[in-house]
Amino acid sequence: MSKNLVSIAGWDPSAGAGALLDLRVFERLGHRGFAVLTALTAQGPSGVRAVFPATARAVSGQFERLADGLEIGGLKVGMLATAANLRATARILERRAGLPRVVDPVLRSSSGAALLERAAWARLLDELEGRAELITPNLDEAGALTRRTVRTVAEMKLAAEKIHLRSGIPCLVKGGHLEGPATDILFDGTGFFAFSHPRLARNVRGTGCFLASAVLCYLAEGRPLKEACGLAIFRVGKAMRAAVPAGPGVWAFDLS
Numbered sequence: 001m002s003k004n005l006v007s008i009a010g011w012d013p014s015a016g017a018g019a020l021l022d023l024r025v026f027e028r029l030g031h032r033g034f035a036v037l038t039a040l041t042a043q044g045p046s047g048v049r050a051v052f053p054a055t056a057r058a059v060s061g062q063f064e065r066l067a068d069g070l071e072i073g074g075l076k077v078g079m080l081a082t083a084a085n086l087r088a089t090a091r092i093l094e095r096r097a098g099l100p101r102v103v104d105p106v107l108r109s110s111s112g113a114a115l116l117e118r119a120a121w122a123r124l125l126d127e128l129e130g131r132a133e134l135i136t137p138n139l140d141e142a143g144a145l146t147r148r149t150v151r152t153v154a155e156m157k158l159a160a161e162k163i164h165l166r167s168g169i170p171c172l173v174k175g176g177h178l179e180g181p182a183t184d185i186l187f188d189g190t191g192f193f194a195f196s197h198p199r200l201a202r203n204v205r206g207t208g209c210f211l212a213s214a215v216l217c218y219l220a221e222g223r224p225l226k227e228a229c230g231l232a233i234f235r236v237g238k239a240m241r242a243a244v245p246a247g248p249g250v251w252a253f254d255l256s
Helices: 018-028 056-067 083-095 118-127 139-146 153-167 207-220 225-241
Strands: 004-011 032-044 047-053 074-077 101-103 171-173 182-187 192-197 244-247 250-252
Touching (some): 004 056, 004 207, 032 056, 074 083, 083 118, 118 139, 182 225, 207 225
């Protein structure tokens, strides 16, 4: 059954990541997509040039008006830009405790631009405590959130467990940049699950956005967390193999 899924994220005018990609993933997987924008960005396939944050009042106002009369089936959180937007989004998640909620803790772009102000990094897990069904950091984000190096599967397990202990949220650490086989590690609060998959030798934009959005789709359908993660990882790999060139050395998802 189709659900109304909401992305709380930034605007990438090239549609390679952020809210625009989230909406395309929701629709590809059979759901209706809606968006609350946290920031506008000036970016393209070569990277982010500038970020123009929305105010926390604008974020809250967008969601409140959208939710007025709309039966929301799940929430996905991506780029937040500011500490104030983090707090506003945490309140939104808290008020929607009965829904599946997936957080992609976007800290910086692959080109190095800050997508959440540095002062908010240390507060992210505290602000989100208990307010989501899954958080999906990559290796660098897991390292920043735990203040430790995360470069091996063993270190991914330690980071996933630490993030869960601090936030009360199951954690999927994405290992796409591991040396050797690509492996993602899920810690659900009781045990670890490893998802290994072939490594593709191409730089595809928006993989983190795609994964978190796909997990939300499967959770909204009532699938268990482990199954939702496995299905989403499979869908990302399939979409990466079908990606198209978007610039020198950069690929983009083709969800047309």
